Amino acid sequence: MDIEKLNKIKDEYSKIIQKKRIMVCSGTGCTSSKSDVLLKNIQDKLEKDGIKNITAHKTGCFGFCAKGPIVVIDPDEIFYELVKPEDANDIVEAVINNKVVERLLVKENEKYVEKWHKLNFYSKQERIALKNCGKINPEKIEEYIALDGYQALYKALHMSRDEVIDVILNSGIRGRGGAGFPTGKKWKFAKEAKGDVKYVCCNADEGDPGAFMDRSILEGDPNAVLEAMAIAGYAIGAKQGYIYVRAEYPIAVKRLNIAIEQAKKLGLLGKNIFGKKFDFNIELRLGAGAFVCGEETALMNSIEGKRGEPRPRPPFPAVKGLFGKPTLLNNVETYANIPNIILKGANWYKSIGTKTSTGTKVFALGGNITNVGLVEVPMGTTLREIVYDIGGGIPEGKKFKAAQMGGPSGGCVPAKYLDVPIDYDSLNEIGAMMGSGGLIVMDDSKCMVDIAKFFLEFTVDESCGKCPPCRIGTKRMLEILTRITEGKGKDGDIEKLERLASNIKKASLCGLGQTAPNPVLSTLKYFRDEYEAHIYHKKCPAGVCKALTQVHIDEEKCKKCGICAKNCPVGAIEGQVGKVTFKINQDKCIKCGVCITKCPFKAISK
Amino acid sequence: MNHCEGCNGCKIDEKLEKIAKKYKNVEGGIISALHEVQDTYGYISSTAQKYLSKELNVPMSEIYGIITFYSRFSLVPKGKYNIQVCMGTACYVKGSEKVLNRFKEKLGIKEGETTSDGKFSIESVRCIGACGLAPAIVINEEVYGKMDEKKVDELIEKYSKM
Structure with a gap:
């Protein structure tokens, strides 16, 4: 080529x-x-x-x-x-x-x-990482080339390796996978590391529940990732790249395979690319359903064919990574930005977003929101703009209660922070995090203790078991949360949760454990009254926790029609049609809520 | 059909032989090999484990460790129709637990179990990335979105007849 x-x-x-x-x-x-x-x-x-x-x-x-x-x-x-x-x-x-x-x-x-x-x-969207999604046929490399595809690789190969890294450094782009480490620095460390064999890896193990931007990029524009990896390979001096992609994404896997084949055929991967002394190849490795493999050292163990358990750092992957060699690892969305940055320059990229968080970020909007989907906005856009202007607000006339950002490692952003600009630093300040960009909106019918418990169940399940603070600590936290939601919470439980959380954060080996307590801490910070209502008043204000909820029929509103009793799956409602007002036998009631939806007079409530 | 020259001389079919051959010299290829075995047979039998251990020169203990570490691998056969209920956050806040419970109730099995006729198995899985369709489930490769209890009943009926 x-x-x-x-x-x-x-x-x-x-x-x-x-x-x-x-x-x-x-x-x-x-x-x-x-x-x-x-x-x-x-x-x-x-x-x-x-x-x-x-x-x-x-x-x-x-x-x-x-x-x-x-x-x-x-x-x-x-x-x-x-x-x-x-x-x-x-x-x-x-x-x-x-x-x-x-x-x-x-x-x-x-x-x-x-x-x-x-x-x-x-x-209000600005599409950079998603720019080709919806415009081209992702199974045809020529269409990617038509929209400037592989021009960035050509340009990079005619720059010195330091110049390429300088552009990335100056652009200010930070890792889109979670922690937000400056991408240029990562490249620099990997380039400076000594070693004749180096690797470039792409983290496509998008495990955060509620995030699907990486999947969409791989499905809609797989060549952007290949091109960026080749540029990275040139910059750090690597000949081999690995994409670690979830097996749960069969369409993404298929399109990546097609893209790699077509790129090889055209000589855009392989030997002497663009006639330069630069060889680069890419192989796929499939994840097998372990959340922890999104952590960089665990991911490398998994590529090596081992259990995906994290390794202690240092040594950092840039020094000793995959197969013990210096390795550069970025996530899909980060890579998708790279060809644009090389083509249009660092200053262009810096002009988008905020001073410390440049560029755009893709968010996966989900949960109780009208316009579920994928949105790409400049950094610094407020949550209010995303939820109301783009997302179309909360359906069914309900109220915004919180947005869960950053998945199981992140936290909840309550309504009072709707106007905080979304960038790495502002989110950290209010106890949430960018994470990979999952943004789950919750309306006022959600119980925050239950949500915290949901995330803890996730981390307990996904903890790899290597280090005790994470393995045992999160389990103890979950036990406390479970008992709170079952109405058995005790005085002192909140303090115990806080103590455990602080210890787990300090003592865990990898990012999974270090961030696992975040959903609990942030809900405690903003919705402490809900925890207290569960523990001290034995009530679930949102009416979600079944053990703390009672369903009642309002005697004055009841018209004795008997529809509730007819629909009750456990026969817990007693009365006589047209004669005696109906009552719920609390011992039999399973709190399924069917009667509430069936009552034509809205006489039943939790 | 060949025989493994290891412990018991178990029968090895061609597909397994081919998989072992493909990944014999791939660095870190054992997980890729296990993926193919899982996809081909629906689970990873002890025969397959022993054979791969011998061919790829990975100790049995390590292979067992890998299989039990990753949720995608299974030591027992799954049902003809494997129902995966997404328990990602987006699906959870939209009621995936009710969907899962309905499947369990209707089929009379728990997560990780297979019905006695071998037809259905249920798993709860992590985010499948179909958040726009929450709550979503997957039966074999087919994704079904915007699920509710009524749709569960319809799907069970549909697949029971297939």
Whole structure:
């Protein structure tokens, strides 16, 4: 491969991708809503009608997962939501006749919106890591090349290794996987480490529950990660890269394999890339379902074919990592930013975001929010903008209670901090963390003690068992939380939790243990009254913890219709239709809440 | 069909032989080999463990350690239809526990168990990344989103007939 050939492909395919194309989202979300059948129907219809100048393709995640399956008509960028396989004919007819299918457009404020960038959901977004998702067919490397793909690698190979690292350093980009360590520094340490064999690794073991940005990047733009890894390989002096990807992401694995094959075929991976004395190859390694393998040293053990237990640091991976050699490890989203930074320069990147947190961050919006999906915003955007302007607010007229950020290592951000700008430092200050970018919104029907318990269950389950503070400490914390939610909490339990949390944080070997108590600490900080209500008043204010909840029928509102008794699965409601008001036998009641939903007079409550 | 030359001379089929051959000289290849065995047979039998141990030169203790460490590997066969209920945060706040309980109640088995006819098994799994479809489940490779108790009943009926 040389630059002339690359530019030739670029020219040829830029023309192709500017033609009329029907792009069907083929991310995991839309695929499970039958977007694959939809695409086939569209292609069949095109073939049946003998239409050659319009084509249909799969593409990566648009991020608006709540509205999936999504179809976009390029180059007009017409956005269709909730498309069903049987809509194929209408869509094709409309494209042929230069019309739109109105019923499939998104309606905002009583008006149909045609173009996707005009939607409220996208108005405050800035897509850098996700820039190609939704624009290209991820299974065709030529389409990636059409949008400047592999130009950054060419440019980097004509810079000195120090110059490449300087650009990354100056851009200010920090690791998108969790802790936010400056990426340029990592590269520098890895370059300076002594050793003839070095490795570049990509952490695609996206384990934080509620985060799926890495999956979407791998599914929608796998070549961006390959290109960035090759640039990193050149910068630090490595010939071999490994991508450690979750086996739970079959579509991502498939597309990565395709991308690697195509890159090899074009000579963008392999020997003497761009005629330079630079060889680089990439291999995939599949995770096998262990959260701790997202920790860098555990991940390396797993690639080496061992149990994914973390190693003590130092020595840091930059000095002694994979197979005992100096290793550079970044996560998927970090890599996805690199080609852009090399092409457009450090100053461009620095101009986005805040002073200490440059660039953008992708968040996976989930939970009790209207617009579930993937959003990429400049650092420093407030939580309020994300939840209300982009996310469309809380459904069913409920109130925002908290946002859980950073997964099991992070914390809850309560409503009073909705206006705090989201960047690494501001989040740390209020006891949450960026983490990988999971952002789960919770409405006022959620019990924060129960949520803390949920995360502790997760860490207890995922603790690898190597170091006692994490293995035993988190278990003790979970026991205390369980007893609190069962109404058996004792005076002093909160203090015990705090003491345990502080010790586990200080004494654990790896990041998993060191951050495991965070969900408990942050809920204690902001929702202490809920813990106290559970322990001292034996009440769950949100009505979630069953042992602390009683279901009651309001005698005055009860119209003696008997619908509740008919629907009760355990026969716990007694009374006589039309004669005696109904009552709940608390000994029999399992607090399932069916009667509450069935009562036509809203006479039953928790 | 060949025989392993190890302890008991167990029968080794071609697929297993091929897997062992593929990863024999790959650095750290044992986990990749175990993935293929798991995908091919639905579990990792003791015969497969012994054979891989001999061929890839990894001690049995280590192989057992790996299998029991990673949740994807199983020492016992899973059901024909393996139901994975996502217990990620997004699914949890949208009621995945109710979905899981319904499956357990309907099939009369607990997590990690298989029905006596070998048809269904249930697992609770960590985030599958389909948060936009919460609560989500996976049956074999198929993802089902926006689950509720009614859909559980429908799916069980559908798969019972298959």
